Amino acid sequence: MIKQILNKLPRKPSSKSSQNDATAINSMNSGVNSTPKISSSSDKSSNSNTNVNGIHTPNVKSNTGKKAGQIGSVQAPYEQLPCFRDVPTSEKHNLFIKKLNMCCVVFDFSDPSKNSKEKDIKRQTLLELVDYITSVPSKFNEVTMLEITKMISSNIFRSLPSCNYNKLPDVIDPEDDEPNMEPSWPHLQIVYEFLLRFVSAPETEAKLAKRYIDHSFVIKLIDLFDSEDQREREYLKTILHRIYGKFMVHRPFIRKAINHIFYSFIFETEKHNGIAELLEILGSIINGFALPLKEEHKLFLTRALIPLHKPKCLSMYHQQLSYCITQFVEKDYVLADTVIRGLLKYWPITNCSKEVMFLSELEEVLESTQAAEFQRCMVPLFRQIGRCLNSSHFQVLQLLKL
Known part of the structure; x- marks a missing residue:
């Protein structure tokens, strides 16, 4: 009877069976979260979010159907492939794809001593890719474009350091606040050069590349x-x-995306490092607008460009903004009244340095203003000029005398 009762009690699993269960669970987990592995002499495998000898690799869902910016497993050692000139013409395209996949590996530049040999190999390979893409005799097919965008995405798309959105000074001097230089620039610069040549190449068909x-x-x-x-x-x-x-x-989408950045900058953060560069692009775009101007372009002027006079850090991008505003007035002189009233709305009260910028821009706008538009806004304009005459700032008075 006692033996029968003991037989019914649960038995402690053996160590061997426990190991088998743990192995099975780990196998199931690895099947769900498939990540690329990088083998080395000291560590045979690593998750994609772990640094292995300073190498980072993005996550992938599987070895097939990879999305742009993702890579599969990379086998060590990281060795240099043959040069294009050392292989037959029939093998150059395959070598090009291999070099693209090889350059999908992203290294850690926070420690210059890590993977110095591998970094040199990748940099040399990137330079070879830049030279090769300018000499391709035929148009790029879909497979090649997929591999190209995958390599570019793996390298340039990353999280930027978080910006401090605390109170900003009225006038920002770039020399007082040195920007952070990108540590991976020795590789990143070549990838950007590769992307520039790829986009500009006649072999890149827009109809196919837009995918x-x-x-x-x-x-x-x-x-x-x-x-x-x-x-x-x-x-x-x-x-x-x-x-x-x-x-x-992509043109309407690009304009809309830039609009959203401006809105966030004006009404939320007042901090963005690329406002001047985006305005430079828009200056060229506005210059190419066909007449008569579309309503959406006029709304862009009133809702995005004119409110850009509001932030305190106007000095960082005022030259580019003033050019864009002047382009609109030269395209359609009727907009002069809208622009002048917009400047008066955001006219600085206590910031004399900013007031100098407003007066300079106002002078450029008035040069393209017709008499009819000037008469519409001259009363509030002269009232503001009268207030400026009482300013104690010598630059403000000097501009008014001119």
């Missing part, structure tokens, strides 16, 4: 304008302008 340089790609590119590194913003400015010129289907 990969899509709205998601463009919005991520525009988000990078908040980078503190001016070198990066200069590349982004040139590249986005080329995309705007080549991909007509």
Whole structure:
């Protein structure tokens, strides 16, 4: 009887069976969260969010159907592939794809001593890719464009350092606040050069490339304008302008995305590093607007450009903003009344340095203003000029005398 009772009690599992259960659970977990692995002499596997010898790799869902900016597993050692000149012409395209996949690996630049050899190999490979893309004899097919955008996305799309949105001074001197320079620029610069040449190349057909340089790609590119590194913003400015010129289907979307950045900057944060560069692009776009101006363009002037006079850090982008405003008045002189009244609405009360900028811009606008539009706004305009005559700031008085 006692033996029968003991037989019914649950038995403690053996160590071997426990290990098998743990192995099965780990296998199931790894099947759900599939991540690329990088083998090395000291660590055979690593999750995608873990640094392995300073190498970062994005997550992937599987080895097939990869999205742009994602990569599969990378096998160590990270060795240099043959040069294009050392392989037959028939093998160059396959080598091009291999080099693109090889450059999807992103290294950690926070420690310059990590992976110095691998970083040199990748940099040399990126330079070879830039040279090769300018000499491709045929048009890029879908597979090639997919691999190209995947490599570009893996390198340039990243989280930027968080900005401090505390109170800003009335006048910002760039020399007083040195920006953070991007530590990965030795690689990033070459990737941007590669992207610029890819977008500009005649072999890149816009009808096909728009599937990969899509709205998601463009919005991520525009988000990078908040980078503190001016070198990066200069590349982004040139590249986005080329995309705007080549991909007509993206033009309304690009203008709308820039509008949203301006709205957030004006009414929420008053902090963004790329307002001047975005206004430079818009200056060229506005210059190409057909006449008569569309209603959406006029709304852009009244809802985005004129309110950009409100932030305290106007000095950082006033030159570019003034050019955009003047372009609108030169395109349609009837808008002069709207612009002048907008300037009067945001006219600074206690900031003399900002008042000098307003007077300079007002002078440029008045040069393109017709008599009829001037008469509509001359009463409030002269009232404001009269208040300026009582200013104690010598630059304000000097401008009024001129």
